[in-house]
């Protein structure tokens with residue numbers, strides 16, 4: 001085993017994209033909604049100039065398994081605090097989730113706001 005340096009400075013966001021056979025009768029978050037939310041968050045992160053600050057990735061089951069919604073875990077680098085685990089509506093709570101990520105990972109001071117030139 002060899003330790004390697006991570007390429008994100010502030011933390012990690014894991015979005016559950018676990019899919020189950022509906023015939024199993026067990027609840028799950030869902031692959032399509034999880035991947036869609038992950039992709040949106042990566043675009044939002046990059047738009048804010050935060051690439052390299054936070055890793056956003058999909059995960060398999062995070063152990064919550066809701067009947068409706070997507071489970072997201074936010075973990076700050078170097079923190080001894082437990083991850084923040086949220087159940088979100090993957091379509092309607094995206095922006096609210098992103099605000100939570102930036103607060104939890106102290107990213108506000110890192111956000112790049114592009115100057116808008118006067119017409």
Ligand code: FES
Pocket residue numbers: 016017018019027028029030060061062063064065066071
């Ligand atoms: S299926 Fe998403 S937390 Fe278990």
